[in-house]
Amino acid sequence: xxxHKTIKLKDGRACVLRNGAEPDGQALLELFLLTHAQTDxxxxxxxxxxxxxxxxxxxxxxxxxxxxxxxILAELDGKLIGSAGVFAVRKAEKTRHRAGFGIxxxxxxxxxxxxxxxxxxxxxxxxxxGYLQMELEAVAENASALALYESVGFVEYGRNPRGFRSxxxxxxxxxxxxxxxxxxxxx
Numbered sequence: 278x279x280x281h282k283t284i285k286l287k288d289g290r291a292c293v294l295r296n297g298a299e300p301d302g303q304a305l306l307e308l309f310l311l312t313h314a315q316t317d318x319x320x321x322x323x324x325x326x327x328x329x330x331x332x333x334x335x336x337x338x339x340x341x342x343x344x345x346x347x348x349i350l351a352e353l354d355g356k357l358i359g360s361a362g363v364f365a366v367r368k369a370e371k372t373r374h375r376a377g378f379g380i381x382x383x384x385x386x387x388x389x390x391x392x393x394x395x396x397x398x399x400x401x402x403x404x405x406x407g408y409l410q411m412e413l414e415a416v417a418e419n420a421s422a423l424a425l426y427e428s429v430g431f432v433e434y435g436r437n438p439r440g441f442r443s444x445x446x447x448x449x450x451x452x453x454x455x456x457x458x459x460x461x462x463x464x
Contacts, residue, residue, distance in 0.1 A: 292353045299341070301441075312383060345363075349402070416451060425459045
């Protein structure tokens with residue numbers, strides 16, 4: 278799947294949203310480590326990362342060649358500042374209508390519209406890929422992320438009260454959300 282779009286951030290700068298490609302492996306790994314150190318709301322801690330630059334390059338190559346999965350990078354002045362992806366929840370016939378969604382943005386660029394742009398790009402790509410539903414999990418205390426997801430049409434369908442066990446704050450409830458892409462076909 279291919280994606281390329283230039284957006285205007287809230288501060289007026291132009292930001293490019295594009296497919297990740299194999300040469301982005303090092304920069305994406307560095308961004309991953311940075312964003313996962315900046316907040317306690319993402320899935321892993323930087324010290325848990327076991328994949329290599331070569332594995333990240335392979336991941337990006339596979340996403341670039343996929344018809345139904347994608348990794349979109351946000352690039353500002355040649356620097357990666359965010360990434361988001363759409364992936365199949367499972368490949369089985371009964372579940373192939375479901376897409377998962379994940380996102381992270383460098384904290385230095387929060388509040389500029391990068392997260393919204395990446396989310397909207399992923400919704401567009403999920404529709405193009407033929408998914409009927411997008412799903413995500415977000416830490417309940419991450420109010421700004423929840424507000425963003427709700428603003429683009431995601432709805433809460435449940436909570437996992439012990440979704441994450443944080444080193445910092447103990448149990449973190451996860452909000453389970455989904456977006457019905459059939460209802461949003463004309464958005």
